[in-house]
Amino acid sequence: DTEVTQTPKHLVMGMTNKKSLKCEQHMGHRAMYWYKQKAKKPPELMFVYSYEKLSINESVPSRFSPECPNSSLLNLHLHALQPEDSALYLCASSQGLMGPTAGELFFGEGSRLTVL
């Protein structure tokens, strides 16, 4: 199984809503990532978890709250978002953060978020 599964595929929410994006992988990878991607732009790193602990937070606003309940699951909790937060949110995993294969990311299909 070499898949990263993300749900939902599409999400529309108002600025006062609370919602969550979910990500799951069963490749035994120990590092998991959230990226944000705007149209015609490269993915932009938001958070990195390593062994279920938050390793990197790229100065992301607190209205985005990540959670790693176990080594296979990664959530992104959304609250009080702004319209400019509309984007494709990509989850990815890698074997770990050390070693040459750390850059070999497996991405999910993404969750397309629209904030009204």
Add this chain to the structure above:
Amino acid sequence: GQQLNQSPQSMFIQEGEDVSMNCTSSSIFNTWLWYKQDPGEGPVLLIALYKAGELTSNGRLTAQFGITRKDSFLNISASIPSDVGIYFCAGRFTYYGGSQGNLIFGKGTKLSVKP
């Protein structure tokens, strides 16, 4: 911070033609990777390069890790319609002790193939 310059920004080619794109950096990387992203999908890893001068193939794709460690090239031979998509280069630097820097992405090359 580190930045990658990827070119060309977009390409329109005829089916069967060869394609070449490249990435350059102002600083060195230990790892170069090439990803492809289809519309509505996440990026998929095509080729990973770990050694300066390394030349690696994956089917019709060939990529090279530049000798200076500041550039990489991706070539696609005999393009077909399913090659359409956005190709991203990415670089990573390994610090002393083995910890990895963040993956830095190029801005992408959008490839269109006319049948």
